Amino acid sequence: MDKIEDIEEQERFGVSEFYQFNWKQRLDFDACTECGRCTEVCPAVKVGAPLDPRAIVKQLKDRLHNPSDKPLVGEIVDKDALWSCTTCGACAQACPVRIDLPTAIVDMRRHLALEEGDFPSGMANALQNTQTVGNPWGMDPADRLDWAKDLDLPIAQEGKHVDYLYWVGCSASYDRRAQKIARAMVKILRAANVSFAVMQEERCHGDFARRAGEEYTFQLAAMENIENLSKYSFKHIVAHCPHCFNTLKNEYPQFEGGQFSVVSHTKLIQELIEGARLKLDAQVSEKVVFHDPCYMARYNDSVGTPRKIMDHIKGLKRVEPIERGKTAMCCGAGGGQMWMESNTKRINFVRLNDLRRSASTVAVGCPHCLTMFESAMNEDKVLQGMDIVELSELVARAIEEKKEA
Numbered sequence: 001m002d003k004i005e006d007i008e009e010q011e012r013f014g015v016s017e018f019y020q021f022n023w024k025q026r027l028d029f030d031a032c033t034e035c036g037r038c039t040e041v042c043p044a045v046k047v048g049a050p051l052d053p054r055a056i057v058k059q060l061k062d063r064l065h066n067p068s069d070k071p072l073v074g075e076i077v078d079k080d081a082l083w084s085c086t087t088c089g090a091c092a093q094a095c096p097v098r099i100d101l102p103t104a105i106v107d108m109r110r111h112l113a114l115e116e117g118d119f120p121s122g123m124a125n126a127l128q129n130t131q132t133v134g135n136p137w138g139m140d141p142a143d144r145l146d147w148a149k150d151l152d153l154p155i156a157q158e159g160k161h162v163d164y165l166y167w168v169g170c171s172a173s174y175d176r177r178a179q180k181i182a183r184a185m186v187k188i189l190r191a192a193n194v195s196f197a198v199m200q201e202e203r204c205h206g207d208f209a210r211r212a213g214e215e216y217t218f219q220l221a222a223m224e225n226i227e228n229l230s231k232y233s234f235k236h237i238v239a240h241c242p243h244c245f246n247t248l249k250n251e252y253p254q255f256e257g258g259q260f261s262v263v264s265h266t267k268l269i270q271e272l273i274e275g276a277r278l279k280l281d282a283q284v285s286e287k288v289v290f291h292d293p294c295y296m297a298r299y300n301d302s303v304g305t306p307r308k309i310m311d312h313i314k315g316l317k318r319v320e321p322i323e324r325g326k327t328a329m330c331c332g333a334g335g336g337q338m339w340m341e342s343n344t345k346r347i348n349f350v351r352l353n354d355l356r357r358s359a360s361t362v363a364v365g366c367p368h369c370l371t372m373f374e375s376a377m378n379e380d381k382v383l384q385g386m387d388i389v390e391l392s393e394l395v396a397r398a399i400e401e402k403k404e405a
């Protein structure tokens, strides 16, 4: 996503008038063949949310050819449609002429967020919490490392070098279920004798704020995190959350001092296994289907790595869902949807039902997918009894079972 440069000095934000789209975007809208592939794959469409990607692109194309005084956001393009997008990227992936609709949607959200202060319910609170206490839940920053009270965790110290700075993320820091991912990661790192530390000053990196159009909150978060990260000496940052990974790896380099070497937990785990530093000898006799996170498979081209890890676990039978890899359906959490009262809430039910057809144990590679699926499971009798696990937990299970044996 483009950075808004010198944000403090700007008077206009995002796109509220057609001419504010750049020439490439206007050319893209004109190139639309109206084939409807974007609409076919859009998860919001599948749950009846008021969003139709083809309709939006057609509205923009029509506006290009028929100049009009009608307000762009609110009249030509419906606001609810803009807030229903999860930014999953499926439409852009499916489009034969590569029209980048998610970016155009966020451009229009920027106008709503920064010029109008117009958010769906829930979002304003999450943004305010992020600005004041550094996490969308509004939890006390002093409690951020409480999940590891009994783990004697290495904390980053100035002047002390480690190989990996483990970026835990807000979800695994505060959410009781997601904390198990962080604990599994610590077990894995220790089992492989990896030199690592966590950062006491870590705070939300701002991905959801940026995708909700609130670039100002995102930039404040980015600058604070970069300043804190820069105090410590490490070779790489490792993150288990695809949103943390994507933001730190692909978006923080837009800021001075924000160029870090960032690896995903799956990449590191694969390297540890294949470098014989992590041994997974124990049997985990389960049939498991993997759900690809949008921000790894589509945005970061990572499809094979989680599967390779699963194939290293003895006894584990990996099966595939119908929609997988770069064409997998979103869980419904991205683009700030986790924090909005919106019409896309049923996406998690639809996706988990799809996965259930392949196996009752679902491995995910993202704490937000985990939350979305567990919430669907708890509310829908048909889905109850399924086992939703993060990949690191599966790996830790194998290590644990070996120790017990």
Ligand code: SF4
Binding pocket: 031, 032, 033, 034, 035, 036, 037, 038, 039, 053, 054, 057, 091, 094, 095, 096, 097, 098, 099
């Ligand atoms: S997939 Fe692309 S070309 Fe086809 S309707 Fe959607 S935006 Fe237009």
Ligand code: SF4
Binding pocket: 038, 041, 042, 043, 044, 045, 051, 053, 084, 085, 086, 087, 088, 089, 090, 091, 092, 101, 102
């Ligand atoms: S990014 Fe995903 S949710 Fe948004 S319009 Fe495209 S397919 Fe639909």
